[in-house]
């Protein structure tokens with residue numbers, strides 16, 4: 001297993017011929033070095049920023065800053081890419097203290113509309129779907145013509161396990177299937193889960209959302225489908241099988257029955273994990289999603305996150321070449337004012353501190 005994203009290019013070179021060729025067919029992985037000089041007046045500040053616990057001399061921190069290695073990854077087919085800075089990647093990944101956040105979430109119980117969903121959330125014209133741990137609602141501010149919501153019974157957005165996530169996604173899938181039955185031209189489902197305001201959630205109370213569209217899936221999924229199509233035409237192989245196999249050969253996957261959890265080589269932002277399932281949304285896939293969310297929250301200190309689910313069309317279109325996929329990404333500490341996404345992420349390549357080789361280990365505990 002690779003020790004670090006920075007040694008990954010060397011690890012690839014050590015793989016057997018077929019595995020190595022598969023990596024090179026899909027990805028470019030390289031390590032580059034940047035250099036800088038440090039003016040004397042800045043020295044002490046810089047030592048504060050870059051010192052490590054076992055340093056014996058402040059010059060070690062200056063040397064660390066003066067020569068910085070960066071790992072660069074690029075997916076040749078999808079165009080996704082990330083930059084991993086050595087100094088950022090060295091920081092330990094651990095749970096953050098969040099007593100203040102818990103207190104704020106508890107205070108929000110008073111007057112929380114989602115704690116009283118029957119009276120205080122809008123409903124679909126045909127009614128609601130009720131599960132053991134959740135109930136459906138219509139989204140009061142619609143993104144699209146069909147926009148539903150699953151409101152969790154539990155107010156605190158971090159308190160859930162496998163049983164709850166199975167229920168939430170079961171209610172979401174029932175809502176999607178019902179909407180499809182009423183209008184068969186609505187075929188492409190999408191599920192999203194925003195946790196806390198930092199990730200775009202309007203209310204702290206736990207909830208997820210469903211959309212369904214005709215003609216084509218939403219833009220990101222449509223692009224993934226085009227990529228998988230181009231890959232099959234050029235290589236006569238399955239893009240998603242090979243994508244998972246590349247990550248597996250580099251130690252970046254963990255299996256959960258028929259589903260695989262992947263710490264992706266090209267994360268959209270910090271600690272992104274991708275869960276690849278089968279051609280339907282089934283138990284192993286949902287358990288893998290639940291386990292990954294728990295690993296991110298409990299072991300990697302994630303507080304706010306976005307999750308997006310790319311799902312197969314509801315009427316089983318034969319030309320569709322994509323398994324069920326869930327992507328989950330950390331959106332940063334709610335206590336920090338600094339945003340996690342800047343111009344580099346929007347228009348350049350994503351800059352990432354979390355090393356995927358460390359991120360995947362969170363699933364081992």
Ligand SMILES: [Zn+2]
Pocket residue numbers: 108109112113114115154155205
């Ligand atoms: Zn609530």
